[in-house]
Amino acid sequence: MPAQQAPAGDAKPPVSLWERLARPTPAPRTTLTPQRIAEAAVAIADAEGLDAVTMRRLAGELGVAPMAAYRYVSGKDELIELMVDSVYGRLPLDTPAEGWRATMRTLAVQLRALHLAHPWTVRAATPFSLSPHQLAVPERAFAALAGQGLDADTTMAVYRTVTGYVHGSVTAEITLETLRRERGWSDGDQTRAALAPRMTWLMNTGRYPNYQRYLHEATRKDDPDWQFETGLDAVLDGIATRFTL
Amino acid sequence: MPAQQAPAGDAKPPVSLWERLARPTPAPRTTLTPQRIAEAAVAIADAEGLDAVTMRRLAGELGVAPMAAYRYVSGKDELIELMVDSVYGRLPLDTPAEGWRATMRTLAVQLRALHLAHPWTVRAATPFSLSPHQLAVPERAFAALAGQGLDADTTMAVYRTVTGYVHGSVTAEITLETLRRERGWSDGDQTRAALAPRMTWLMNTGRYPNYQRYLHEATRKDDPDWQFETGLDAVLDGIATRFTL
DNA sequence: TATCCGCCGGATACAACGTACACATCGACG
DNA sequence: CGTCGATGTGTACGTTGTATCCGGCGGATA
Numbered sequence: 001m002p003a004q005q006a007p008a009g010d011a012k013p014p015v016s017l018w019e020r021l022a023r024p025t026p027a028p029r030t031t032l033t034p035q036r037i038a039e040a041a042v043a044i045a046d047a048e049g050l051d052a053v054t055m056r057r058l059a060g061e062l063g064v065a066p067m068a069a070y071r072y073v074s075g076k077d078e079l080i081e082l083m084v085d086s087v088y089g090r091l092p093l094d095t096p097a098e099g100w101r102a103t104m105r106t107l108a109v110q111l112r113a114l115h116l117a118h119p120w121t122v123r124a125a126t127p128f129s130l131s132p133h134q135l136a137v138p139e140r141a142f143a144a145l146a147g148q149g150l151d152a153d154t155t156m157a158v159y160r161t162v163t164g165y166v167h168g169s170v171t172a173e174i175t176l177e178t179l180r181r182e183r184g185w186s187d188g189d190q191t192r193a194a195l196a197p198r199m200t201w202l203m204n205t206g207r208y209p210n211y212q213r214y215l216h217e218a219t220r221k222d223d224p225d226w227q228f229e230t231g232l233d234a235v236l237d238g239i240a241t242r243f244t245l
Numbered sequence: 246m247p248a249q250q251a252p253a254g255d256a257k258p259p260v261s262l263w264e265r266l267a268r269p270t271p272a273p274r275t276t277l278t279p280q281r282i283a284e285a286a287v288a289i290a291d292a293e294g295l296d297a298v299t300m301r302r303l304a305g306e307l308g309v310a311p312m313a314a315y316r317y318v319s320g321k322d323e324l325i326e327l328m329v330d331s332v333y334g335r336l337p338l339d340t341p342a343e344g345w346r347a348t349m350r351t352l353a354v355q356l357r358a359l360h361l362a363h364p365w366t367v368r369a370a371t372p373f374s375l376s377p378h379q380l381a382v383p384e385r386a387f388a389a390l391a392g393q394g395l396d397a398d399t400t401m402a403v404y405r406t407v408t409g410y411v412h413g414s415v416t417a418e419i420t421l422e423t424l425r426r427e428r429g430w431s432d433g434d435q436t437r438a439a440l441a442p443r444m445t446w447l448m449n450t451g452r453y454p455n456y457q458r459y460l461h462e463a464t465r466k467d468d469p470d471w472q473f474e475t476g477l478d479a480v481l482d483g484i485a486t487r488f489t490l
Numbered sequence: 491t492a493t494c495c496g497c498c499g500g501a502t503a504c505a506a507c508g509t510a511c512a513c514a515t516c517g518a519c520g
Numbered sequence: 521c522g523t524c525g526a527t528g529t530g531t532a533c534g535t536t537g538t539a540t541c542c543g544g545c546g547g548a549t550a
Contacts, residue, residue, distance in 0.1 A: 016443045022450075031499085054535085054536070054537090055536080056535090056537095064499065065499060066537095067499080067500075067538075067539090068500075071497085075538075076538090127413075127420055128420070128421060130444060132450070135456060138456055139454075143455045152461075152463040152464070153465040156459060156466075157475045157479075160476055161410065163417075164409075164410050164416075164476060165413060168410060168411065168412035168414070168416070169410075171372065171409075171412060171413070171416075172409060175371045176373060179371075198375050202377065205267075205377070208381075210384055210388045211387055214383075214401060218398050219398060221398075227401070227402055227405060230406075233487060234403075234483040234486075235480055236483065237482070238481065238485075240483075241479075241486055242479040277527080277528080299507070301506085310529045312509075312529075312530085313527080315509075
């Protein structure tokens with residue numbers, strides 16, 4: 001009798017990760033829990049980047065065998081879903097309501113802060129992943145936008161516009177910051193110095209005169225806060241004018 | 246003298262990938278060239294996704310030994326840089342000038358089209374990677390924005406805002422589209438049907454009333470063109486009003 | 491109290507990956 | 521004709537995700 005308790009013949013429509021999570025924990029005596037797994041993995045990713053999160057490394061950090069975590073996640077993809085949901089759970093979404101614009105603005109700023117605190121999230125987070133804490137973000141936005149006379153599609157367009165800007169903008173910021181960190185460049189000047197050979201060669205091709213002029217004239221190249229918020233306010237301006245909010 | 250200084254070492258200052266590429270090809274009779282490598286890799290990624298691009302697979306496609314490509318790229322990272330630069334080279338950036346707004350709009354639309362045609366680029370492309378064809382994008386934008394009375398920093402802010410929106414927005418779009426394709430769901434209804442179990446469970450928690458209302462009221466959920474362009478026009482509106490262009 | 495069963499974590503194993511390294515080969519130039 | 525540098529080959533190693541089988545503990549049941 002080969003106790004074949006494999007995933008069985010039928011596909012895999014069974015309970016989702018989040019549904020399993022929500023069930024009361026069968027016993028409080030187990031050494032491993034999804035929360036512990038998520039926190040350990042997040043700690044590794046925060047400290048050494050997403051690539052350092054290895055099933056073996058994670059197991060080592062938890063003091064268990066390499067395959068142990070597979071009791072709780074079906075594979076590495078689900079582990080990352082778990083990690084992302086875990087950090088999204090730390091978002092302080094309970095700020096008081098103050099009108100749609102202020103709410104959307106703080107939401108954007110909070111999302112950026114979250115990504116900066118956990119740079120691996122921009123690579124790992126799939127927008128619209130159906131995880132509880134990630135869903136709380138559009139929920140918050142929709143709540144703030146309700147009652148403004150917008151239909152559902154436009155509400156979604158507003159939400160997507162703002163989060164699209166945030167995600168793209170922060171991705172660029174973090175890509176550069178990560179590159180800088182892993183190469184050991186401390187400030188912007190040192191970064192430019194390290195990039196100088198490539199850059200000067202490219203500029204000497206003479207094909208980028210406008211870009212070159214920017215390089216000479218810009219003075220706030222190293223102020224990501226200013227860059228982010230300037231763009232954000234422009235985006236919010238645009239939403240206000242186009243949808244007459 | 247410990248002088249270990251991990252990042253210091255100054256290990257790889259040699260000529261960059263692009264500098265090497267620009268040198269005259271030493272002999273026109275070699276079977277392998279960076280162009281051929283890039284095209285083969287792009288073809289694989291277009292057909293089967295970025296994960297299918299393997300050094301061995303690429304070598305097989307080119308009819309050479311697994312390690313052969315390493316004569317031209319220092320590793321897989323450089324291979325991907327090469328791939329991205331290759332597809333950026335297909336951008337038709339020579340459209341006539343028609344004012345900053347029209348230029349920025351078509352640039353955004355073209356970038357979206359490029360990402361949709363090669364979905365792996367949103368994962369692979371690091372913004373501000375210093376490759377010739379990628380640099381041509383900000384060059385084009387700066388050219389269109391020059392003479393509008395903006396200082397260099399604001400010009401960059403405008404560029405970053407638009408490309409940030411494009412990148413983030415298209416990333417979301419492609420993530421969903423890719424998911425749908427690899428699961429074999431044909432249209433939006435089938436996607437929603439497949440996601441229904443997860444979705445209904447989440448909705449039944451009662452924690453997302455506004456999101457749930459959106460699900461019921463929305464009618465253009467499956468029109469990504471409309472979503473993208475609506476957001477884009479809002480962003481451009483915002484830039485125009487905030488910087489009085 | 492004795493028994494059984496289902497959940498848990500451990501151990502082993504495998505295929506695929508990126509890539510280091512030494513070797514063979516071939517055209518060009520002295 | 522001999523030498524040399526550039527090009528592609530062959531082999532091998534360490535690491536990764538994960539399939540599979542096992543032993544054992546604990547609580548419900550008899």
